[in-house]
Amino acid sequence: MIKKRRLSPFLLITLTLAILGLANTLFANPSQWVKNILLFIISAIxxxxxxxxxxxxxxxxxxxxxxYRQAVKQSKMRQKKRQQSQISKVKPKRVNPLSKRKTTNPPHLRVIDGKKASKKRPMSL
Incomplete structure (x- = not known):
């Protein structure tokens, strides 16, 4: 069962009086109303x-x-060191096309020999 929240009577009376006061000021003296609203906004800020x-x-x-800032600095320093070490380790290598063929993965399928010898020869005339 969902209960509806009800405003306390004190809050309800206060809000009603505030709305009536603002409406009265708005109709009686609009420039004073604008000043009051601006003053309220500025004071709230x-x-x-x-x-x-x-x-x-x-x-x-x-x-x-x-x-946190120290951890960020350490992380950046570690990344720089890794990048520098990777740059120094990388050497250009010549790739031989024959060796490239040798390193390919073997196929996953294989041929299973059947019973070829057990086939009966047809009768010859």
Whole structure:
């Protein structure tokens, strides 16, 4: 059974009064309404940025970030070393077409000899 979430009476009354106040300001003084909305948006952005920079940002451990950066550097160094060693090991080889034929894989099918000798010879006249 799914229960519908109901708003608490306090929240419902607060939202109703806020909507009525905004509607009243919109019809009575539209320029003041625009100023109020802009002021609300700007203050919300400021509060969010303050909370982010002073609380949320500090939650991320700086040591983890440093460890990650160190791991990335080590990984890049290892890749460079591998590439340099592979470049120095690679030597151009001449490929002989006859040896290329020899190294091919044998076929997976084989011929099974049947009973050829057991065939009866037809009668000759």
């Amino acid at each position: 400021i509060v969010y940025s303050l909370v982010y920079f002073f609380i949320i940002r500090k939650r991320h451990n700086k040591d983890e970030l440093e460890k």
